Amino acid sequence: xxxxxxxxVGLMLITALCLTLVVFYLTxxxxxxxxxxxxxxxxxxxxxxxxxxxxxxxxxSNVLVRYGEWLGVVPGWTREADDGTxxxxxxxxxxxxxxxxxxxxxxxxxxxxxxxxxxxxxxxxISARLGATGMLMLWVLIVMVPMSLIxxxxxxxxxxxxxxxxxxxxxxxxxxxPEYVSGVVFIALLAxxxxxxxxxLVNLGLIEGPxxxxxxxxxxxxxxxxxxxxxPVMTVALYxxxxxxxxxxxxxxxxxTQQYIRTARLKGVSFSNIVMKHALRNALIAPFxxxxxxxxxxxxxxxxxxxxxxxxxxxxxxxxxxxxxxxELLLASSVVAVVVVLVTQLISDIGYVYLNPRIxxx
Amino acid sequence: xxxxxxxxxxxxIGQQLLPVWIALVATFALSIRFKRKLGLYGKLFDxxxxxxxxxxxxxxxxxxxxxxxxxxxxxxxxxxxxxxAVPGSAxxxxxxxxxxxxxxxxxxxRDVFSRMVMGAREVLRIAPFAAMISFMIxxxxxxxxxxxxxxxxxxxxxxxxxxxxxxVILLFFLLxxxxxxxxxxxxxxxxxxxxxxxxxxxxxxxxxxFTQPAKRNLYVGGVLxxxxxxxxxxxxxxxxTGLWSMSPNLLNVFVAVVFVNAPTVFRIVRGITxxxxxxxxxxxxxxxxxxxxxxxxxxxxxxxxxxLIVDFCLRIGYTTILLGTLGFFGLGVSPESPDWGxxxxxGRRLLTIYPHPALVPALxxxxxxxxxxxxxxxxxxxxxxx
Numbered sequence: 001x002x003x004x005x006x007x008x009v010g011l012m013l014i015t016a017l018c019l020t021l022v023v024f025y026l027t028x029x030x031x032x033x034x035x036x037x038x039x040x041x042x043x044x045x046x047x048x049x050x051x052x053x054x055x056x057x058x059x060x061s062n063v064l065v066r067y068g069e070w071l072g073v074v075p076g077w078t079r080e081a082d083d084g085t086x087x088x089x090x091x092x093x094x095x096x097x098x099x100x101x102x103x104x105x106x107x108x109x110x111x112x113x114x115x116x117x118x119x120x121x122x123x124x125x126i127s128a129r130l131g132a133t134g135m136l137m138l139w140v141l142i143v144m145v146p147m148s149l150i151x152x153x154x155x156x157x158x159x160x161x162x163x164x165x166x167x168x169x170x171x172x173x174x175x176x177x178p179e180y181v182s183g184v185v186f187i188a189l190l191a192x193x194x195x196x197x198x199x200x201l202v203n204l205g206l207i208e209g210p211x212x213x214x215x216x217x218x219x220x221x222x223x224x225x226x227x228x229x230x231x232p233v234m235t236v237a238l239y240x241x242x243x244x245x246x247x248x249x250x251x252x253x254x255x256x257t258q259q260y261i262r263t264a265r266l267k268g269v270s271f272s273n274i275v276m277k278h279a280l281r282n283a284l285i286a287p288f289x290x291x292x293x294x295x296x297x298x299x300x301x302x303x304x305x306x307x308x309x310x311x312x313x314x315x316x317x318x319x320x321x322x323x324x325x326x327x328e329l330l331l332a333s334s335v336v337a338v339v340v341v342l343v344t345q346l347i348s349d350i351g352y353v354y355l356n357p358r359i360x361x362x
Numbered sequence: 363x364x365x366x367x368x369x370x371x372x373x374x375i376g377q378q379l380l381p382v383w384i385a386l387v388a389t390f391a392l393s394i395r396f397k398r399k400l401g402l403y404g405k406l407f408d409x410x411x412x413x414x415x416x417x418x419x420x421x422x423x424x425x426x427x428x429x430x431x432x433x434x435x436x437x438x439x440x441x442x443x444x445x446x447a448v449p450g451s452a453x454x455x456x457x458x459x460x461x462x463x464x465x466x467x468x469x470x471x472r473d474v475f476s477r478m479v480m481g482a483r484e485v486l487r488i489a490p491f492a493a494m495i496s497f498m499i500x501x502x503x504x505x506x507x508x509x510x511x512x513x514x515x516x517x518x519x520x521x522x523x524x525x526x527x528x529x530v531i532l533l534f535f536l537l538x539x540x541x542x543x544x545x546x547x548x549x550x551x552x553x554x555x556x557x558x559x560x561x562x563x564x565x566x567x568x569x570x571x572f573t574q575p576a577k578r579n580l581y582v583g584g585v586l587x588x589x590x591x592x593x594x595x596x597x598x599x600x601x602x603t604g605l606w607s608m609s610p611n612l613l614n615v616f617v618a619v620v621f622v623n624a625p626t627v628f629r630i631v632r633g634i635t636x637x638x639x640x641x642x643x644x645x646x647x648x649x650x651x652x653x654x655x656x657x658x659x660x661x662x663x664x665x666x667x668x669x670l671i672v673d674f675c676l677r678i679g680y681t682t683i684l685l686g687t688l689g690f691f692g693l694g695v696s697p698e699s700p701d702w703g704x705x706x707x708x709g710r711r712l713l714t715i716y717p718h719p720a721l722v723p724a725l726x727x728x729x730x731x732x733x734x735x736x737x738x739x740x741x742x743x744x745x746x747x748x
Contacts, residue, residue, distance in 0.1 A: 011520075015527055023536065031541035172739060176732035178683045180690045180706055181724040187710075188717035195717055215714055299529045304690065308710065319691070322535035330535070337529045345527070 001353075008349065012342045016335075023334040024067045027327045033059050035325050040116065058089055070113075070331070072106025107335070113328030117320055122332045125317060130336065132221055133302060133313035136232060139224075140298060144237035144244070145291060151241070152248025152287065157275050159253045168249065174242035179304040183235040187308075191215030191231060217311035232309045236301040240294050244287055251286040255279045285355045292348030296341040366450030366462055375464055375475070381431050382424040389420060402671070405744040412740020418733025422726075426483040433476035434460035437700045445471040446716045468705070468719035469712060477700040478722050484701035485730070488612070489681040492619045496681075497674060498559040499620070500627025505658040507628070508635025519632070522625035530622055534687065537618045538694040543610045551617045552597045555624075560589035569656040615694040619684050623677060630673055634666040641665075668745040672738045679734035686727050702727045 037053045038045055045053065054060050058069075058077035068074030069089055076089030090105040105111040112122040155167035189196040193210040201207045214228040255261065256279055264278050303315030310316070314333070321329040366374065376383075390407075397404035406412040425432060435441070443454050447467035453459060465474035507515040542548060563585050571578035595606025596613070608616065638644065639662060647657045689695050689703020697704070702723035709720025 015520075015524055018524055019527060023532075026536040026542070026547075029541060029545055031544050035541065168739075172735050173732060176679065176735050177728050178686060178731070180686060180703070181728045184706060184710060184713060184717075184720045184724045187713050188721055192714035192717065194715050296527075296529055300531045300687070303531050304687070307691075318532065318535070334532055334536075337532055338527060341527045341529060 004353075005350070008346055012346060016338055016342060019338045020071075020331075020335055021067055023331060023338075024070060025063055027330055027334075028059075028063060028066065032325060032327065036116075036327060039325065056087070068106075069104075070106050072104050072108035072111070074104065076103060076105050112332045115321075115326055115329040117324045117326040117329060122329050125329060126314070126332050126336060129312065129314045129317045132311065133306070133315060135220075135224060136229075136236070136302060136306070136311065136313055137295075137298065139229065139233045140236045140240075140302075141291075143233055144241050147237070148241040148244035149248055149284070149287060151245040153252055153275070153280070153283070155245070156249035156252025156283070157256060157279070159256065164249075168246070171242040171245040171249070174238050175246070176242075177239060179235050179239050179301040180308065182238050183231070183305060183308040186213075186231045186235060187215045215309065217306075217309040220311060232305045232311055235305045235308070236298060239301055240298055244290055244294060247290045248283065248287045252279065252283040255283040258282075285352065288355060289348045289352050292344050292351065295344045296337075299337060299340070365448065365452060366464075368450070371450045371464055374462065378432050378434060378464070378475075379425070381428040382421060385424045385428075386417065386420060390417070402741065402745060405747075406737075406740055409740045409743050411736050412744060415733050415736025415738070415740050418729055419737055422482050422730045422733065423486060425479055426486040429479050429483045432479050433473075434462075434464060435473035435476045437476045437480040438472065438698055440471040441467070441473075442471065444473075445469060446712065446719075447471075448716075449474075449718055465722050466716075466718045468709060469716075474719050474722050477705060478702075478726050480700040481702045481705060481723055482726065482730075484699065485682055485685060485727075488616060488619070488685060489678050492616055493623065493674060493677045493681050495555065495559055496620050496623035496627050496677065497670070498562045499555060499624040501631050501663065501670075502558050502562045502565075503624075504628045504631025505635055505662065506654075508632040509639055509654065509658050509662070511636075515632070518628070522628045525621065525625045526629075530684070531687070531691075533622060534618055534684075534691070534693055537621070538614050538688060543614050548610070548614045548617050549597060551621065552613055555617060555620050556593055556597055560586070560593060563589065565655055566659050569653060569659055611694050611696065615685070615688055618688075618694070619681055622684065623681060627673070627677070630669070631666070634669060635662055638662045638665055668742075672742045672745070675734050675738035675741060679731040679738075682727065682731050682734070 033054055034050055037050045037059075041049075041053050051060075056079070058079070059066070061077060065074060069076050078086060078088035078091070080086050090103040090111075110123070112126070114120075115122050115125050118125050151167055151171060155164045155171070158164060190198065190213045191211050192198060192215070193202075198207070198211040201212060202210065209227075213231050215231065217228050217232045219225075220228045220232075261274060261278055264274050269278070299315065302313065303319055305311070306313045306315040307319050314336070317329065318333045318337070320326070321333055393400065393404065394407050397407045406416055441453060441459075441463075444451065444463055444467040446469055447463050449464065449466040451463050451466060453461055453463065463473050463475070465478065468474055468477070503518055507518045536542075537547075564582055567581045567585060568578060571581060591601065592606045595601025595604075596608050599607055601607055635658070643665075644657060644661055647661050652661075685701065686703035686706070689699075689701050689705070690707045692704060692707055695701055695704050697708075705723040706720050706727075709717075709723070713720055
């Protein structure tokens, strides 16, 4: 088991290195750097001035060297101006202390860089936003997992029955509704004071405010309420639900045809007992892995939902960084995203081995 | 003039879609009449789910084909005083134009209905084609990975996992951008990705007909001719006739979508190959002394078709969702493009006051994907009955 873990972690590190290199290369393309120079130092620069700016700010060296600097395994660039002032990557980080020139300062030293979009340290921006997204994810999982498991188990315990057909159709419909569709429909139906359900309910005197749910989740940052957080959570949860429900259903129908279920039936165990005690435990192995693997996919939904409901979380930050060509922030967000994906994959593998005694790693 | 009521709107839209209804009824009548002779396609008409799915998909395909007949207005044309008009509004001065905006107008006073119809064409021009290329790449790499196993398998699986570990949305932000289009990256990637289908078809035909050189030369030569022609046109824009060409925007979107899809197909094909290669008929072919590629492409692949066809339908749906995501973030499409994703994106700004410009494309996209999913479900059910 330990060897298996070590190998997996090693593979994970190699993958993370490859991916960050790709991200670094794509965000540091000459064209992107040119845009950066123009947004930082004036949009009417000539090509020579752009070149000069890039050179002064340490962007002119080889991509691999700069990747090393960013990681923190290569000493940061330094530069001595004609009047003797020393500038450099690490000098900027260490509050303009010239003594820091020649140090290593990068990801490994905890220097994530400076965000041009938010005018703040990238590490501060990311950690604050991750907290907000954590809350969103938490509620999504709280809503999504029980609902999809119940849907799948109810559909799968009597294969081919009318309940099965109806619930399977529901599952198919949710997998066909991407977040930007469900979000738009939710807002139009529930969060608009002009159309949809809200004006009706207001006329009937059933709700206090102008709308049933709020279409803007910015206020959820300070206080999460049912009113402002339902729509973003449902938007993300709905799309993922169908897939997990279908896997649960497939796993459940398979378990229900097993010999030991038939034995239990012949012994006279009641149907609800068979489902709860005999079938459920074995049927939940496959959904567990799928739920873990679903988390990276939720990231997609989180970005869409956060942009749609303007909830300033991690996904919204990623979007803002990409749109505004905020290189350092985009790099850091990518690292976080990639690490989340790899860690969930690892957990799902370990969990699968742990839950399923038929698989032994030796 | 008075605005139309909802019943009148539905009636008029039904009338506009007349070519679609004719095609739909004709196809269904013929297919149900001859369903015993049509193989898997005919069996589809035994299951309700499959039939509903097929009807929805076919509806959108016909809408895309007959789009020019269906639209009531120019999808890019603006009519003054029709900004954000509600569905069924009458034009102030119709002259010789269609007198109503059936689904209302958007924030730039364009007809929502016509844009929806043209959007179907945009989506259906890219999604099936991208899914097909992804499949050819997945099959070409997945078959040898599963069949030969060993180091090749390890390397290819590692690469596939590498791409899969990328969050899709991040990949889109990085890969689909105006700055990227100026570089060689999309061209190089397209050069590699589009080469694989040509190789696939060439090897497919060569492994089958290499014992009959005359036939082989004819087939392979023909494929290479068309393949290289299309390749030059699509990747390098060198086609003198202009039949094969893609704008840099479209090429960029296409490459990104194929790049995201291909690794998943690879994993599916690899898994099926690992299973099928232990069968007796593969051993029989090996004993006969058949070549490795013949066994992979003519013994294993045909026997893997069931799950692959089902996944193909699902993948077209997924590609549609991905294209919508790209449009939603305004990536890689021109702002005027009527495709559903970017229409939702522009419509969402006034969503709480005028929901129709965003709702119409959103529900269209959902229904198309739903149709594809139901179709896949029906196909799965029917192919499992064998």
